[in-house]
Amino acid sequence: MKRKLLFSCLLSAGISARLFAQEAVDQAMVQKIREEGLNHSKVMETAFYLTDVSGPRLAGSPGLKRAQNWAVEQLKTWGMSNAKLESWGKFGKGWEVQKNYAAITVPYYHAIIAIPKAWTPGTGGAIKGDVMVIKADSLPDLDKYKGKLAGKIVIFDTKPLTERTFKADAARYTDEELDKMEKATMAPARQRNAFDPNSPQFAAMRKLRAFRATLGTFLQAEKVALLLSQARGTDGTVFTTNGASYADTAKAVAPELETSSEDYQRILRLVNAGKPVQMEADIKTQFFTDDLQGYDVVGEIPGTDKKLKDQVVMIGGHLDSWHAATGATDNAAGSAVMLEAMRILKTIGFKPKRTIRIALWSSEEQGLFGSRGYVLNHFGDPKTMELKPEQAKLSAYYNLDNGTGKIRGIYLQGDSAAGPIFKSYLEPFKDLGATTVTISNTGGTDHQSFDAVGIPGFQFIQDAIDYGSRTHHSNQDTYDRLVEDDLKQAATIVASFVYNTAQREQMIPRKELPKPQPARGF
């Protein structure tokens, strides 16, 4: 998921989840789904192909293309209709790492743990250089370094970003936490923007971004050999970001390595104490500009009811990841679960009334682009709230993008009328730990794109496991982090939600249409 910048805003409202009434659920069908999802699962095999076999899946990268192509073929193999790649619009350059080596050589040898920042260039072959510490927070601070940085390996004088904790890396929701979510009451602010563009925080963020953007160009112009920036994370875990724009018009920047806190601070302590540090590095990255389009994977189980088959139930998750690992929890997990939900429904021979469609998004990490583009192409424009006919025919969109943890319930995203319906849908899964319906909303991922044009869009509540502490955007987001039982549970529950939504007499009830958002749109 995209990094969350807004916490759920809880305000008082008159609706309580406790008042939800029952809705009929076909127990025999649920049992079929459970049997296939829990006892004949393919979800780990699917996850293996999306992670280990495909590799890192940065937007526009060959790794993402491998995963997308595999997913399309797999959907076809399972008998889905209309399985294909669909362009959502222009993205930008693809990029991948083709060599990554860096080490301290003086005062002694030590290979560091570090990851090239996404969309940064390589070093143009093996380099060696002295490390130089820069102390600067703004452009004028940089003046004194002009003409002194050529061939240097540059590091900024910054404190560690992550402190030691005495808390467990991994956790599940407690009953108390779930109960609190269930009891939450709120008037959900639509979480379209992370910050109020007029707030001081947003101004500070803009300033920092402007400095960062200028910095890369400055350092490149000064012919810096390599910039080391400090990563969040500890113990060998390195959280990654991008160091330059993916735009085909982006300015050149210096090569930049996101360096583990321990290695970064060691180098900094040595240089600051007057102990010279020399390093060697060999970083090769490759840009891909042959196709600047972004694509989503789509596939369907066609509806069979004459009156309802034009209506659609959608499920999805983003298939793109960051580049330092294989994006197992962010978000091969969600993608594999959604693919598995489709497989389960197909395998048990379900002929839905409404059409069921899966979409695996791309460029979610850069701003939910894959889903936003899809929504713009199919449903409407949140800037103007000009809607297309398809908007009226999509019953609901269900998203999964909060890691490997099992489903504990669902966020209503303020759609109180959906509460009793989902409470009924969850009823058969009490024994699997999924019980909670919360009126609250959650942000940072693709259901928001649907919510923005008035389509019921939902993200499930998932146990965090070690998503925040270890895997989310890190070099440790690998297949090993996946919890098999949790993924099976999630696929089973999603399949059941989709089944129910596809067969329900009415579509899922909607909130009031949002107002146009010309300032920010998506």
Added chain:
Amino acid sequence: MKRKLLFSCLLSAGISARLFAQEAVDQAMVQKIREEGLNHSKVMETAFYLTDVSGPRLAGSPGLKRAQNWAVEQLKTWGMSNAKLESWGKFGKGWEVQKNYAAITVPYYHAIIAIPKAWTPGTGGAIKGDVMVIKADSLPDLDKYKGKLAGKIVIFDTKPLTERTFKADAARYTDEELDKMEKATMAPARQRNAFDPNSPQFAAMRKLRAFRATLGTFLQAEKVALLLSQARGTDGTVFTTNGASYADTAKAVAPELETSSEDYQRILRLVNAGKPVQMEADIKTQFFTDDLQGYDVVGEIPGTDKKLKDQVVMIGGHLDSWHAATGATDNAAGSAVMLEAMRILKTIGFKPKRTIRIALWSSEEQGLFGSRGYVLNHFGDPKTMELKPEQAKLSAYYNLDNGTGKIRGIYLQGDSAAGPIFKSYLEPFKDLGATTVTISNTGGTDHQSFDAVGIPGFQFIQDAIDYGSRTHHSNQDTYDRLVEDDLKQAATIVASFVYNTAQREQMIPRKELPKPQPARGF
């Protein structure tokens, strides 16, 4: 510390720590020590030189020599007497890593986190090769691979060694745990051997070791390009070991990389699923055979009392470390604390009755060799229990080697008569969390060498912090893991123990002399 193989053996005995009586402690002197130790500490600066500046300190390595030389000079600078390196006997070859690079190149590029096993050779330049999975638990299993391994990168089909936990990496002792230790009663078995040499476990360990030893030679003879072995640890934390003997007569083995669990399992999953994996690597290691001797650092504050100055109080910890990081918690922490205790006592102008001596051991990680050799040279031979005159003049040896955690008390190692004395020594440090005297023993480090020849040898009880989970022998044992306040506290308490022991009318009471141990000696 050397890996602990024996848990404390708790048996019933008549002595309880609760019965300990008070012993006079000079409060004014304790106050001086506290002031210097807590408010004018140099312990972090010392730790910086031992870790960041010296680098990895594997036994016999240039890094250890840098740290040893620095420590000797620092002791001299602080005005200590007789500061020098003292040979404890023959160790073997020195070794260090001079280049460490390995990456998957097919099916996509991914640089792996991996550490050359200590005392293994390099790859002889950059190599490329196919990965081949070997399934073998014994020598006969290897027959089918003969003639097929040349130029291959070899990996064994093994499960992950470390499971995900929902427990915190770092912890401190709870009051309940300390209380339990305080109430423990036991007749302490001398923990000289990890295993009974006649036990099935020991036989199994011998067999595994024999296979491992043969394996390295077999793979080398088969001209394997590189062996990947799976490390303990997760999330980028890699625990290291040695892959060959440090003996100057050791047989040649194949190059071997201890590989992070995540990278190892990814490679294994791919190859086992029929997906070819190719890798490239460039590993250079250097052996040093110019000086096969092992050395300890020693230094003194001479005694000033005519009758007592020939008697000695010793403190120490091992200065050597493993090679993947800078051995900050194992055991620059203990070494820095002991150096700092000496500095505190010298700085406050203390003129002890008895001589105070620090010793920073080497080759502890290979079998407590530095302290064992020192004990053999100065005090006696545990095989025969032939003792030297110095044995009768060493009042006590205090050791610190359980990480960065503050002192919570002391293990009596079965020396019940020392209990009331130490209870009094700890009395002024209740406010710093050090209260517990336990009759129990602890193993795995250098106080055992003294205990083995009947000299009171003690290790303090320390909070574990993340010693077991993250730092102990790992690539993450860096300066960042040090807890400044804890080290200051420990140095202050050690200085106070030393002060009291140096001034006490009598030496620290002893247990009965142990019996000769001809079978195993140390």
